[in-house]
Amino acid sequence: MAIGVQSSEIHEHFNKLFSAILMEQQKISSIKPADEDKKELLTNNLKEYEQLKGRGFFYPFMASGRGHGPLVELIDGSIKYDLINAIGVNLLGHSHPIYIKANLEAATADTMMAGNLLSCLEPFELSKVLINAVKASRLKHFWFSCSGSFAGDTALKILWQKKAPNYRLIAFEKSFAGRSIAMQDVTYNSSYREGMPQTIQVDHVPHFNYKDPENSLKNTLAALDSLIEANGSTYCALTIELIQGEAGFIFGTKEYYEGIFKWAKAHDIYVWVDEVQSFARTHQLFAYQMFGLDEYVDVVTVGKVLQACGTFYTEELNPKPGLIAGTFNGSIASMNAGKAIVRLLTEGNFYGPFGRMKELETKFKAEFKKLSEGSCKGKLPYYGGVGTMLSFEVGDSSTETTNKFMKKLFENGIITFSAGKDPTRVRFLLSISLLDEQIKEIFSILEKTILEII
């Protein structure tokens, strides 16, 4: 316990509280339907919350704060498999000891949030752990933000300052970069910026085409060359998700990415890899490490699994004083958890060909294969993905069918979310806490739901 006040009494209470919370959370051990007497509470709370927010929710979901591993309890007493984990945040699983410990330790501190002006131990220690994790690259600095979108804004400002007045940015079709005023222009889906003025100049080129892998690099390079022909040397950087999250987990090969990054370097264009969703979820801590692209990255943005967000950049890109600042780094508890999460993941057996991420991928793909060749033949046109980022299509792969399927799946005890359009996919952002018997149960619920809906 490095944070805040310490005494033997605090230690004693801490240990008792830690065990008591963990033991209580572990009582969440299997899925179950809602309690009759609590159903109204969920309906009423959601109705009121929808009024406050001014819009409805996709699922009738409000968490009770109780959950264990892949299981989460709702305030109506129902327990479900959480296979989306707050859109990818909760890699370790509900009530992981690291989360409980981080929260309890943070309670001994005198404040809630870490800040930029007057620093404290947590952002310092998390920064050390993070910079150590990228030591094979040229990344030397890390700047905290309070969202993945703001980490993107920071990245862009750093790149703009270095390359002024070359402000144009290259991004990829189907990309998702967040909701800030700048990142909404980087995001490909124009319906997310309806009525917005265009604030930055972004040109989108095709990403890897899994239906035409041989020609993917050639086609992307041709699109990149056309941009230079049209706009000359006006670009600061190229930003890319190596595993495109909101597109339904589309990704290329090492050769594809190397081809693009070599092109960028030859044109004096910086390489910014957006790992907000892919961080910690592939076969290495960073997807760029899985593809062996360490030498190319100039900027990397992260968020979600880290429980904190921020921007890595090289020495050369370190901005002038005044460009980046802000009140908060993040909460003390989040930074404390982030440090423990990176340590756990890098010191344990989670990555590489025999690590936990690959193991989960293999187990899920084997179950999908069984379904698609057996009882659900013709109803499961696609499954795939990497590590704990897996997706599949059902029926005609339309948004309408997929939404109907996901809502039934929710009723049957599994929470997922969609990604992509034409095709729309069902997306899993798994936690590493899944037990084999739970995977079996998940697939029997999936089978039942596919047969009910498709």
Ligand SMILES: Cc1ncc(COP(=O)(O)O)c(C=O)c1O
């Ligand atoms: C690849 C990617 N970049 C950026 C973001 C934006 O992060 P945030 O929602 O924390 O602002 C997301 C969020 O889903 C993302 O998936």
